Amino acid sequence: MTAGRLMGRSCxxxxxxxxxxxxxxxxxxxDGARVAVVDLDDEGAWRVAAQIIADGGEAxxxxxxxxxxxxxxxxxxxIVDGSGGLDVIFNNAGIAEIRPFMEVEEEHWDRLMQVNGLGVLICMQEAGRIMIEQGxxxxxxxxxSIAGKEGYEIQPHYSATKFSVVALTQAGAxxxxxxxxxxxxxxxxxxxxxLWDGLEEDFMRFGITERPGEGMERFSERILLGRTASPEDIAGPAAFLASTDSDYITGQSLMVDGGMVLQ
Ligand SMILES: NC(=O)c1ccc[n+]([C@@H]2O[C@H](COP(=O)([O-])OP(=O)(O)OC[C@H]3O[C@@H](n4cnc5c(N)ncnc54)[C@H](O)[C@@H]3O)[C@@H](O)[C@H]2O)c1
Structure with missing residues (x-):
């Protein structure tokens, strides 16, 4: 029974x-949380908030x-002023790119690292300041990502950003x-x-694949459970990590990959 397990929590x-x-x-x-939907895309964020409210939730x-x-x-x-505090933050915003190892230049590295690495650090620091003050x-x-556990030759810079997320997770813990x-x-x-729409275009631009969908098919061959994930497959473990059921877990990076990287 998980319904209501985040009741009253500001996420x-x-x-x-x-x-x-x-x-x-x-x-x-x-699960009962008051949710702040944060994104660069203002309209998209409001659409999600409106959907949550229409379903009887708070956003x-x-x-x-x-x-x-x-x-x-x-x-x-x-957010703190509007909802009486901050209990949980998911630092999820990120961007990705397929680019062969020898084609990665400073601008490509900086663009991804700025969001995936620095963005996570900034959000952890600013949320941390508030949480510490709240006491x-x-x-x-x-x-x-799985790319935070294995470096991929067609995503060297993206993999580096995701290794940095794992590092920040351990350091922050x-x-x-x-x-x-x-x-x-x-x-x-x-x-x-x-996100995969852009990746499929990258695959084709670099001549790695010939048609949309082929990149995902090739990457998916090693998934033990035999299928790709829907976003909802990630939401369950996310809700667990947001709940008190995970109170004795910290500094960990949980694979939710259908069995691709076995640790
Ligand atoms: N889709 C996958 O296969 C996959 C696999 C592993 C990890 N991830 C990671 O999951 C996260 C979400 O990916 P997704 O697949 O849902 O992508 P998505 O493109 O569907 O959603 C990403 C969202 O982040 C927002 N965003 C981008 N830059 C931002 C910024 N600077 N500030 C605020 N918001 C910003 C975008 O507007 C978008 O709404 C990313 O960190 C991604 O690296 C995705």
């Missing part, structure tokens, strides 16, 4: 206008770039433990979201 989900973040936001709200939408510290600070302060603990959950704040990560495998 923030970044990158929640789409894909995995949207599914997490919807699931947390169904607000906020436009925010996770790489912009001032914007993150202002957004989190507005009632909290939970941070970062979206890493150590930094915040004495304040009763846990920090964990989720490592999804292949999840069918809008």
């Amino acid at each position: 923030v989900v970044t990158g929640a206008a789409s894909g995995i973040g949207r599914a997490i936001a919807v699931r947390l709200a169904a 607000e939408a906020y436009e925010c770039n996770v790489s912009d510290r001032a914007a993150v600070r202002t957004t989190l302060e507005a 009632r603990g909290g939970k941070m959950i970062n979206t890493a 150590r930094a915040f433990a004495t304040h009763g704040i846990t920090v964990n990560a989720i490592c999804p495998g292949i999840v069918v979201t809008e």
Whole structure:
């Protein structure tokens, strides 16, 4: 029985206008949380919040770039004012790209690292400041990836950003433990979201594949459970990590990949 297990908890989900973040936001709200839907895409964020409210849940939408510290600070302060605090933050916003190892230049590295690495660090720091001041603990959950556990030759820079998310998760767990704040990560495998539309174009641009969908098919061959994930496959473990059921877990990166990377 999980219904209501997040009742009254104030949860923030970044990158929640789409894909995995949207599914997490919807699931947390169904479990009783007040959800702040945070995204660069203002309209998309409001659509998700409106869907949650129509389903009987509580949600607000906020436009925010996770790489912009001032914007993150202002957004989190507005959320705290509006919902009486901050209990859980999912640092999920991220971008991806397929690019062969020898083709990665500084601008490609910087673009991905700015959002996936620095964005997570900034959100952890700004949420941490608030949670420490509140003095009632909290939970941070970062979206890493299988690419945070294995480096892929067609995604060297993306893999580096996701290894950095795992590193920040471990460092944050150590930094915040004495304040009763846990920090964990989720490592999804292949999840069918809008993000893959761009990746399929990249695959074809570099001549790695010939048609849309082929990239995902090739990447998916090693999934033990024999299918790709839906965003909802990630939402269940996310809700567990947001709940008190996971209170004795910190510093961990949970594979939610249908059995691709076995640890
Ligand atoms: N889809 C997959 O197969 C997969 C696998 C492993 C990990 N991931 C990770 O999961 C997370 C979500 O991916 P998704 O597949 O749902 O992608 P998506 O593209 O569907 O959603 C990402 C969302 O993040 C938002 N966003 C991007 N940059 C932002 C910024 N600077 N500030 C605020 N919001 C921003 C986008 O507007 C979008 O709504 C990412 O961190 C991604 O790296 C995805």
